[in-house]
Amino acid sequence: MAIIINLDVMLAKRKMSLTELSERVGITIANLSVLKTGKAKAIRLSTLEAICKALDCQPGDILEYRKNH
Template identity: 75%
Template structure:
């Protein structure tokens, strides 16, 4: 998949668990896991916005285009 999700990197930098992020963003752990493992097919802008607010980052920090 040419879009890489760097959620695990950002979480490690912030020393935050998936469980803690799930509670703060109000997204299920299963949905965050799907994002983290790049199994998600789409992400809502509202979800991306909440992730950026809680993680204090930009969308480009979470998502990266990788040319195959």
């Protein structure tokens, strides 16, 4: 897929664990893990908004488009 999920990068930059993000956002660790590993096929805008709020970042910090990936 040409869309890359950089959730792990943002978690590292914010020194936050997946467990802490899960608690702040109200999404299961399993679902966040699917997103983090790039196996998710879709993400709700409300979920993206909650993640951005918890990580104090922009959607573009998490989602990246690579042409030939």
